Amino acid sequence: MLLGILRGVIGLLLLAQASVAGAALSIEIIGAGEHQIPVSIVPFGGDQKLAKIINEVVTGDLQRSGLFRLVDPAGKSPHELAEVNYPDWQVRGVDALAIGSIAALPNNRVEARFRLLDVVKQTELVGQAVSASDGQVRAIGHRIADWIYEKLTGDKGVFSSRIAYVNRQGQKFRLIVADSDGYNEQVVLASNEPIMSPAWSPDGSHLAYVSFETGHAVIYVQSLYTNQRMSVADFRGSNSAPAWSPDGKQLAIVLTRDGSSQIYLMRPDGNGIRRISFSGAIDTEPNFSPDGQHLLFTSDRGGSAQIYRMSVDGGPEQRMTFGDGNNFSPRHSPDGNGFVFAHLNNGKFYVATQDFQTGQMSILTEGGWEKKPSFAPNGKIILFASEARGRGILATVSSDGRVKQHMFTQSGDAREPVWGPNF
Amino acid sequence: MKKLVISIVLVNLLAACASEKPKETSAAPGSSSAAKSAAASSASSPATAGDPLNDPASILAKRSVYYPFDVATVQDADKPAVQAHAKYLSGHANRKVRLEGNCDERGSNEYNLALGQRRADGVKKMLELGGAKTSQTESVSYGEEKPKASAHNEAAWAQNRRTDLMYAK
Numbered sequence: 001m002l003l004g005i006l007r008g009v010i011g012l013l014l015l016a017q018a019s020v021a022g023a024a025l026s027i028e029i030i031g032a033g034e035h036q037i038p039v040s041i042v043p044f045g046g047d048q049k050l051a052k053i054i055n056e057v058v059t060g061d062l063q064r065s066g067l068f069r070l071v072d073p074a075g076k077s078p079h080e081l082a083e084v085n086y087p088d089w090q091v092r093g094v095d096a097l098a099i100g101s102i103a104a105l106p107n108n109r110v111e112a113r114f115r116l117l118d119v120v121k122q123t124e125l126v127g128q129a130v131s132a133s134d135g136q137v138r139a140i141g142h143r144i145a146d147w148i149y150e151k152l153t154g155d156k157g158v159f160s161s162r163i164a165y166v167n168r169q170g171q172k173f174r175l176i177v178a179d180s181d182g183y184n185e186q187v188v189l190a191s192n193e194p195i196m197s198p199a200w201s202p203d204g205s206h207l208a209y210v211s212f213e214t215g216h217a218v219i220y221v222q223s224l225y226t227n228q229r230m231s232v233a234d235f236r237g238s239n240s241a242p243a244w245s246p247d248g249k250q251l252a253i254v255l256t257r258d259g260s261s262q263i264y265l266m267r268p269d270g271n272g273i274r275r276i277s278f279s280g281a282i283d284t285e286p287n288f289s290p291d292g293q294h295l296l297f298t299s300d301r302g303g304s305a306q307i308y309r310m311s312v313d314g315g316p317e318q319r320m321t322f323g324d325g326n327n328f329s330p331r332h333s334p335d336g337n338g339f340v341f342a343h344l345n346n347g348k349f350y351v352a353t354q355d356f357q358t359g360q361m362s363i364l365t366e367g368g369w370e371k372k373p374s375f376a377p378n379g380k381i382i383l384f385a386s387e388a389r390g391r392g393i394l395a396t397v398s399s400d401g402r403v404k405q406h407m408f409t410q411s412g413d414a415r416e417p418v419w420g421p422n423f
Numbered sequence: 424m425k426k427l428v429i430s431i432v433l434v435n436l437l438a439a440c441a442s443e444k445p446k447e448t449s450a451a452p453g454s455s456s457a458a459k460s461a462a463a464s465s466a467s468s469p470a471t472a473g474d475p476l477n478d479p480a481s482i483l484a485k486r487s488v489y490y491p492f493d494v495a496t497v498q499d500a501d502k503p504a505v506q507a508h509a510k511y512l513s514g515h516a517n518r519k520v521r522l523e524g525n526c527d528e529r530g531s532n533e534y535n536l537a538l539g540q541r542r543a544d545g546v547k548k549m550l551e552l553g554g555a556k557t558s559q560t561e562s563v564s565y566g567e568e569k570p571k572a573s574a575h576n577e578a579a580w581a582q583n584r585r586t587d588l589m590y591a592k
Contacts, residue, residue: 194568196532216563217536238540238564241533261537282537298534305534328531342531
């Protein structure tokens with residue numbers, strides 16, 4: 001039914017709803033990309049229970065990207081190359097066809113075989129066999145979706161990457177790491193005091209974050225593999241806003257130990273602290289450029305919160321945002337050509353981007369309580385905190401503003417999301 | 424540069440002290456709810472009988488300072504109460520107070536954490552100028568993380584833009 005709607009109104013704004021029964025969250029997709037690639041995903045052969053999961057993950061990922069039009073296989077179900085009759089798919093107007101099978105192996109492993117075929121040229125674009133533990137079936141699905149995305153769009157897929165966010169339920173706070181579609185939640189920290197500002201190390205192995213569990217804001221760095229953590233900045237006042245350098249060797253942090261909130265650099269073990277901003281105003285939310293040479297940050301030095309840029313060696317600072325309203329939470333795009341930020345105007349927050357070259361600001365959302373935008377590793381999708389039906393939710397918007405989705409967690413408010421690296 | 428900024432702040436604070444008048448107790452935003460919550464907290468206060476901190480009629484019963492949007496300086500309406508707490512602390516060296524800065528939600532969480540810290544630090548400085556020792560005061564910020572009121576409107580925001588004076592038991 002969904003496919004029928006999609007086929008009918010390509011190019012127009014449309015509202016599609018894809019909710020997955022029994023899932024930890026439901027997802028609503030709004031809008032569609034300008035040029036959707038018609039692709040048919042044939043449900044996998046082999047173990048039908050596993051095949052159902054793979055199909056659900058792959059189609060879900062591709063739909064959410066907004067870049068694909070999923071064409072119903074309409075009863076045709078080839079699983080091997082020899083079973084494919086290309087004219088069957090050419091008449092359906094399909095550019096690409098995904099087929100495969102999945103089998104449960106002894107010793108709790110599964111094996112999937114997958115092919116992506118170019119229907120027009122009648123050639124194989126991808127042929128892969130993957131073996132994994134039986135707890136990794138969704139991960140296999142995300143990997144397949146990444147292959148399809150990469151082959152057909154030319155951009156790297158981000159479905160296998162993970163996200164981090166804070167769930168608040170009453171006075172209970174949980175720092176959560178999950179798959180890019182919100183599944184496979186893993187609780188990194190649970191606390192009765194606030195948790196904020198999660199930040200991924202570039203290799204995805206650690207999270208830096210701020211926890212109030214000792215009565216004030218303290219920065220911790222925690223391994224996602226061992227769960228071991230250490231407090232890396234615990235000075236008087238507030239220790240906040242950790243950001244990793246691209247090489248993972250430094251953290252930019254914000255301390256009030258010398259007066260107002262200022263930016264410092266230190267090693268991720270808490271040593272080698274040195275101050276790099278000297279404004280006497282509020283300087284916070286540092287974010288490294290992909291080349292590690294610059295920081296974007298929020299400052300009220302001009303009288304109200306705006307975004308500035310400085311060299312990591314300290315100064316000279318340059319104001320980046322002008323015009324009406326206030327601007328917060330800058331993060332560089334992965335290509336380093338611009339940044340995304342939260343724009344506050346007339347009591348509403350919007351997700352906006354700005355290009356370094358032109359200085360042009362683009363507002364990507366309708367406005368509301370939309371905070372903390374961060375790019376997916378390929379720069380094509382922006383994750384942010386939003387609000388719907390009175391709850392804090394996770395939301396995404398494509399970087400061209402065309403495709404939006406809302407992700408509802410099962411309970412509580414989702415806050416402070418950040419997209420992790422591809423690794 | 425930084426020294427200059429600090430000295431300007433000090434001048435402001437001193438000017439504020441000089442111009443202090445008891446009649447400046449007109450209603451600040453949320454002051455009625457402040458009085459209510461202060462009365463509630465003083466009712467459960469561990470202070471011993473005879474301690475003015477325990478007297479709900481005392482100006483010391485006012486334990487919250489309120490601010491306009493994106494402002495961290497103590498407003499005239501709240502100065503008498505902060506001054507009274509400063510005087511109380513200077514006369515009760517064994518007493519300690521924790522200053523907890525809070526903000527409304529109109530800002531990023533990190534910016535608000537910084538703003539809340541600036542609010543708490545402003546009260547701390549005023550207490551110290553009024554005679555409290557540095558060791559008696561501690562300032563922290565919760566930013567927008569612990570809102571007292573959760574609605575997206577000015578009535579809620581006014582309550583959330585606040586520094587609470589929390590005396591240690």
